[in-house]
Ligand SMILES: Nc1ncnc2c1ncn2[C@@H]1O[C@H](COP(=O)(O)OP(=O)(O)O)[C@@H](O)[C@H]1O
């Protein structure tokens with residue numbers, strides 16, 4: 001799979017408001033799936049205070065993690081990479097509570113993200129913690145695309161919506177930070193009115209347009225381009241997929257977002273067993289339906305992200321929804337994967353040819 005437009009790795013974050021829904025389960029397993037497809041993957045445990053990805057990969061006590069990175073002057077992220085048992089997959093472990101992180105400034109986050117971009121990898125996955133704290137929201141909004149994990153429980157769905165709202169408004173606030181009038185309009189639209197109703201995105205955009213039509217169009221484009229994927233984990237029945245439609249309707253109406261759907265993952269007792277074995281389920285039960293669903297979602301997401309990343313094409317929600325529900329094999333992804341392998345082979349033979357050629361060229 002050739003997903004790199006240039007040498008910068010593609011960055012995906014995995015978030016969602018609620019704890020315990022399965023963010024780490026999803027991020028660890030999709031990381032394994034991408035690595036198995038030949039992508040060079042780095043998984044970063046950004047769940048500060050409750051880091052546990054290393055445990056999922058059977059590493060009891062990582063030698064060092066993000067805690068040390070954040071508290072050591074001039075440290076380089078690359079020095080914190082840890083090999084896992086999976087070829088092509090490295091981990092940057094998280095850490096316990098790091099007081100400095102609570103007040104992390106925006107430029108510090110930008111610095112970390114910029115360091116992540118220099119890591120030699122095709123794909124970087126960020127496993128984020130629960131909640132909608134500024135750090136989590138900022139890291140999420142700084143990546144190319146985001147995967148929201150929720151369960152079908154109303155509490156988890158509400159938390160996911162709140163998370164999406166926080167991410168969306170945070171992005172808008174930053175865009176409009178030097179436009180006080182417009183910023184005020186957007187800030188006002190983020191809170192319910194006196195009659196408890198919430199302004200729709202169209203109402204907000206109409207107010208913005210009256211002030212400045214250039215910005216309002218720009219904001220519409222930004223919202224359109226936000227690339228969010230939903231996974232409903234621990235589902236109990238196929239009809240849980242219907243919740244996507246409801247959540248997406250609300251996101252469209254109030255946030256102007258058109259969510260992409262990846263699909264369901266059913267509740268399966270093998271998942272907690274895999275945690276006890278300290279191995280991702282993709283490795284401990286490679287043939288289980290959960291592994292197949294995780295693989296399907298991983299490929300669907302990467303197919304879409306790689307597609308948009310390269311061509312700027314936005315796939316409509318309906319199409320994504322159909323695609324997520326079908327179990328059909330995805331030729332497009334396969335082609336991309338094959339291309340990657342081929343390009344690696346070509347690169348190898350080119351290198352061999354160049355070195356042979358260089359041997360024959362006399363030096364002056
Ligand atoms: N599809 C699933 N079926 C059964 N149990 C699951 C499933 N997904 C996650 N779990 C369990 O839920 C718990 C929380 O998962 P985790 O990935 O740590 O959540 P988060 O990172 O969102 O806090 C774990 O004990 C895990 O075994």
Ligand SMILES: [Mg+2]
Nearest residue numbers: 023024047129
């Ligand atoms: Mg977690």
